[in-house]
Amino acid sequence: MEYHKVCAKPCSSYLFFAILLLFASLASFVDAAVHFHEFVIEAKPVKRLCRTHSTITVNGQFPGPTLEVRDGDTLVIKAINRARYNVTLHWHGVRQLRNPWADGPEFVTQCPIRPGQSYTYQFTIQNQQGTLWWHAHSRWLRATVYGALIIYPKLGSPYPFPMPKREIPILLGEWWDRNPMDVLRLALFTGAAPNISDALTINGQPGDLYRCSSKETAIFPVEAGETILLRIINSAMNEEMFFGVANHKLTVVAVDSAYTKPFATNVIMIAPGQTTDVLLTADQTSARYYMAAHAYNTANAPFDNTTTTAILEYKSDPVSAKKGQSLKPIFPQLPGFNDTATATAFTAQLRSLSKAKVPLEIDESLFFTVGLGLINCTNPNSRRCQGPNGTRFAASINNVSFVFPRRNSLMQAYYQGQPGIFTTDFPPFPPVQYDYSGNVPRGLWQPVKATKLFKLKYRSKVQIVFQDTSIVTVEDHPMHLHGYQFYVVGSGFGNFDPKNDPAKFNLIDPPERNTIGTPPGGWVAIRFEADNPGIWLLHCHLDSHLPWGLATALLVENGVGKLQTVQPPPLDLPRC
Ligand code: C2O
Numbered sequence: 320m321e322y323h324k325v326c327a328k329p330c331s332s333y334l335f336f337a338i339l340l341l342f343a344s345l346a347s348f349v350d351a352a353v354h355f356h357e358f359v360i361e362a363k364p365v366k367r368l369c370r371t372h373s374t375i376t377v378n379g380q381f382p383g384p385t386l387e388v389r390d391g392d393t394l395v396i397k398a399i400n401r402a403r404y405n406v407t408l409h410w411h412g413v414r415q416l417r418n419p420w421a422d423g424p425e426f427v428t429q430c431p432i433r434p435g436q437s438y439t440y441q442f443t444i445q446n447q448q449g450t451l452w453w454h455a456h457s458r459w460l461r462a463t464v465y466g467a468l469i470i471y472p473k474l475g476s477p478y479p480f481p482m483p484k485r486e487i488p489i490l491l492g493e494w495w496d497r498n499p500m501d502v503l504r505l506a507l508f509t510g511a512a513p514n515i516s517d518a519l520t521i522n523g524q525p526g527d528l529y530r531c532s533s534k535e536t537a538i539f540p541v542e543a544g545e546t547i548l549l550r551i552i553n554s555a556m557n558e559e560m561f562f563g564v565a566n567h568k569l570t571v572v573a574v575d576s577a578y579t580k581p582f583a584t585n586v587i588m589i590a591p592g593q594t595t596d597v598l599l600t601a602d603q604t605s606a607r608y609y610m611a612a613h614a615y616n617t618a619n620a621p622f623d624n625t626t627t628t629a630i631l632e633y634k635s636d637p638v639s640a641k642k643g644q645s646l647k648p649i650f651p652q653l654p655g656f657n658d659t660a661t662a663t664a665f666t667a668q669l670r671s672l673s674k675a676k677v678p679l680e681i682d683e684s685l686f687f688t689v690g691l692g693l694i695n696c697t698n699p700n701s702r703r704c705q706g707p708n709g710t711r712f713a714a715s716i717n718n719v720s721f722v723f724p725r726r727n728s729l730m731q732a733y734y735q736g737q738p739g740i741f742t743t744d745f746p747p748f749p750p751v752q753y754d755y756s757g758n759v760p761r762g763l764w765q766p767v768k769a770t771k772l773f774k775l776k777y778r779s780k781v782q783i784v785f786q787d788t789s790i791v792t793v794e795d796h797p798m799h800l801h802g803y804q805f806y807v808v809g810s811g812f813g814n815f816d817p818k819n820d821p822a823k824f825n826l827i828d829p830p831e832r833n834t835i836g837t838p839p840g841g842w843v844a845i846r847f848e849a850d851n852p853g854i855w856l857l858h859c860h861l862d863s864h865l866p867w868g869l870a871t872a873l874l875v876e877n878g879v880g881k882l883q884t885v886q887p888p889p890l891d892l893p894r895c
Pocket residue numbers: 409411424454456592799801856858860
């Protein structure tokens with residue numbers, strides 16, 4: 320009785336809306352799937368370049384399994400470590416909102432999964448579409464432990480371009496003819512640069528131009544006339560790359576899981592950590608065409624100057640069918656190894672598909688110098704000082720060479736209030752001002768080792784200018800920020816000019832990315848809103864530079880209430 324009284328007219332309409340809401344949320348539940356996977360990390364024999372190595376793989380596969388999900392889906396991945404190394408997995412580019420526990424960098428958001436142990440990564444894809452990838456985030460394991468993460472649009476929402484007939488993930492990688500973990504261990508012992516790789520790879524295969532590799536060259540069949548989507552991922556350790564397909568234009572439609580305004584190009588430049596989705600129309604004479612990649616090298620340092628290939632093969636290739644033999648594929652023209660003009664022209668064409676939500680008023684304006692350094696030795700003849708002139712290599716941001724903690728992860732220490740693991744006094748600008756990209760006095764080459772984080776208020780609007788230094792060498796450093804997508808609002812060569820450069824920023828449709836390179840001897844500016852609380856690693860995605868300390872972490876404070884606060888950690892989170 321009471322109920323009916325209270326509920327007369329307004330209540331029935333409430334009820335109606337409540338039912339409507341229920342259906343709406345049910346519908347979205349039905350749409351969003353949960354994907355369960357087991358990733359067993361284990362050594363398996365893998366033969367490349369005529370030799371078999373005991374290679375760390377996931378489920379015995381190299382490269383590892385491709386994950387295919389839709390925007391809004393949840394992934395539950397149980398990582399089982401049957402290898403003899405500590406391991407963690409990172410879902411590169413996934414925002415992990417309020418969920419740093421699933422992010423994965425070793426000693427940053429978690430302690431490593433010990434041999435014989437396991438940990439379940441659970442996370443939801445929220446408003447991301449396109450191509451991302453996953454990789455180990457522990458020492459140099461990612462050299463072989465990596466795979467594609469493909470995010471389709473929500474059910475019923477189309478691509479912003481004609482639906483391609485087929486999709487091919489293209490994972491660019493690097494292969495060492497030895498155990499990559501030993502390559503790193505030796506370098507960290509001697510203080511010298513790690514050995515360069517012996518081959519570049521496409522989907523794990525070096526291709527026709529390397530010894531003992533022709534038979535396994537990746538071949539991608541294509542029907543004449545059809546349009547295909549190549550999801551290109553640079554999963555290499557230390558090389559930016561140029562990539563092209565002979566006689567075919569590539570139309571860029573997305574980078575780093577965000578759509579771009581389409582543009583056609585003969586060649587793309589892609590840095591480690593980045594992804595680029597391109598459309599390719601098979602509009603050439605039926606034949607076989609090489610796709611090829613080689614290094615874009617910006618440093619004054621040794622690099623892997625070999626070329627990896629795969630083959631795009633028209634299914635009805637009448638020429639080869641008639642002669643009963645396949646002709647040598649046509650080779651694409653790739654830019655020279657140091658062709659910065661081409662790399663810059665390519666990057667400059669990237670634009671967000673629609674008007675971007677770029678922060679206009681900035682709360683935190685940060686200026687980060689990034690580059691190499693040298694640690695002086697008391698005994699320069701020591702076996703541990705094999706770097707230039709008896710030094711040890713280092714790298715830094717604002718002269719701080721980041722030291723990863725060992726006793727606990729940063730995030731666990733922060734959550735538990737454990738002191739002594741890190742400090743939050745990372746400098747917002749370099750301690751000394753100098754001509755960063757010019758002739759730097761030798762006295763400024765030695766960084767200071769520390770575990771310093773930079774603290775940000777929840778929802779503060781942040782700008783970071785990354786300034787490459789010429790210490791040891793200028794170089795394109797692909798800077799990757801975990802837990803965020805940022806807008807790349809400007810870049811240039813030489814030193815950043817805070818008076819005149821901001822006026823030239825693109826605040827309308829800058830590209831949205833998770834990894835962006837500093838032009839060699841130049842700067843790049845990014846903006847984002849700190850809407851994801853937690854501790855997020857910011858680092859150079861060249862894996863020779865990361866252990867040298869080219870990193871820091873952003874500590875983004877909680878906001879108000881549950882929805883602005885880091886979730887509690889999962890129960891199986893590994894302890895140190
Ligand atoms: Cu793709 Cu910190 O990594």
